[in-house]
Amino acid sequence: MPIDTLRLDRIEAASRTIDPVFRDTPQIEDESLSRRLGRQTFVKFETLNPVRSFKGRGADFLLDDTGETRAVVCASAGNFGQGLAYVARSRGLSVRVFTAADANPAKIARMRGLGARVVVGGADFDDAKRAALDYSAGRDDCVFVEDGREPQIAEGAGTIGVELAPLELDTVVVPVGNGALIAGIGRWLKTYSPGTRVVGVCAAGAPAMAHSWRSGTPVSTGAARTSADGIAVRVPVPEAVEWMREVVDDVVLVDEDQIFDALRLLRDTLGVIAEPAAAVGVAALGVHDIPGARAATIITGNNFAPDLIKSL
Numbered sequence: 001m002p003i004d005t006l007r008l009d010r011i012e013a014a015s016r017t018i019d020p021v022f023r024d025t026p027q028i029e030d031e032s033l034s035r036r037l038g039r040q041t042f043v044k045f046e047t048l049n050p051v052r053s054f055k056g057r058g059a060d061f062l063l064d065d066t067g068e069t070r071a072v073v074c075a076s077a078g079n080f081g082q083g084l085a086y087v088a089r090s091r092g093l094s095v096r097v098f099t100a101a102d103a104n105p106a107k108i109a110r111m112r113g114l115g116a117r118v119v120v121g122g123a124d125f126d127d128a129k130r131a132a133l134d135y136s137a138g139r140d141d142c143v144f145v146e147d148g149r150e151p152q153i154a155e156g157a158g159t160i161g162v163e164l165a166p167l168e169l170d171t172v173v174v175p176v177g178n179g180a181l182i183a184g185i186g187r188w189l190k191t192y193s194p195g196t197r198v199v200g201v202c203a204a205g206a207p208a209m210a211h212s213w214r215s216g217t218p219v220s221t222g223a224a225r226t227s228a229d230g231i232a233v234r235v236p237v238p239e240a241v242e243w244m245r246e247v248v249d250d251v252v253l254v255d256e257d258q259i260f261d262a263l264r265l266l267r268d269t270l271g272v273i274a275e276p277a278a279a280v281g282v283a284a285l286g287v288h289d290i291p292g293a294r295a296a297t298i299i300t301g302n303n304f305a306p307d308l309i310k311s312l
Contacts, residue, residue, distance in 0.1 A: 053301030078107025148178030158184025170292030179240030186247025
C-alpha cells in the first residue's frame with residue numbers, strides 16, 4: 001500500500017478535529033535526562049488523557065472520518081482497545097475487544113471500565129486478532145478494525161508529528177508496535193521537517209517489524225517475548241510495513257535490560273513511571289549511536305502492569 005494512502009490533508013484535519021483531550025500534549029526538555037543521554041532530548045508525554053496513551057488520537061479520527069455506526073470489533077494488547085472504547089461510547093457504539101490470555105490485567109480492567117466487552121483468550125496478541133477476525137467474519141452488525149491497517153488510525157497518530165515539527169529536531173525516535181504511530185509521524189515530518197531523521201525502536205524479543213522494515217516485506221517470527229506488551233508484534237501488518245519503508249530512516253532493537261534501565265532513568269530524571277513499550281525510545285537513545293544533537297521521543301503510554309513497580 002503506497003504511502004499516498006496516508007494523506008497529509010487528513011493528518012492536518014485530524015490535528016484540528018480529534019478530541020482536544022488527546023491533542024497538544026506536553027513536550028519538554030529535561031536537562032538531567034539530556035545530560036544522561038548526551039544530547040538535547042525532548043520527551044513528549046502521551047499519558048495525560050483518559051486512556052493514558054496515544055491511541056485515542058487514531059481511534060477518534062477513525063470513527064470521525066468513517067462515520068461508522070455499527071458495533072466495533074478489534075484485537076488489542078490493551079491501549080488501542082481503551083482508545084476505541086472511550087471514543088465509541090460517546091458515539092453510542094459498542095466495542096468488543098479480543099485480547100491474549102496473558103494480557104496486562106490492568107489494561108483489561110480499564111477497557112471494561114470504559115464499557116468495552118473484552119474477550120480473553122489465545123496465546124498472544126496475534127492469536128487474539130485471529131479470534132476477532134473469526135468473530136466478525138460474515139456479520140453485518142459489526143466491523144473489524146485493525147490497528148496498522150486503517151489509514152485513519154495512522155493519520156490520527158500522525159498529529160503527534162504536527163506537534164513535534166516546530167521543534168526542528170535532528171531525530172525523532174519512536175516505539176514501533178504495529179507501525180501506525182511511526183508511519184503517521186514520519187509521513188508528516190518527511191514533508192514538513194525533512195531534515196529530521198525518523199528512527200523506530202522494537203524490543204529485541206519482538207523484532208518482526210524491524211526485520212520487515214529491513215527486508216521490505218512482512219516477516220513473522222515464531223514468538224514475541226518481551227515485557228513491552230504494547231509492541232509485542234509477531235505477525236506484521238503488510239500495509240504498515242509499506243508505509244514504514246517510505247518514511248523511516250532506521251529501526252533498532254533494545255533488549256529487556258536496556259528497557260528497564262530506561263524505565264529507571266525516566267523515574268529518576270522525570271519522576272515518571274511509564275509502561276515498558278513507552279520507554280524503548282529512551283533506551284535506544286542511551287545505547288545506540290543514533291545521529292543528531294537534538295532529539296525527541298514519545299512516552300506512548302503508562303498503563304503498566306501492577307507488578308512493574310517491584311521491578312524498578
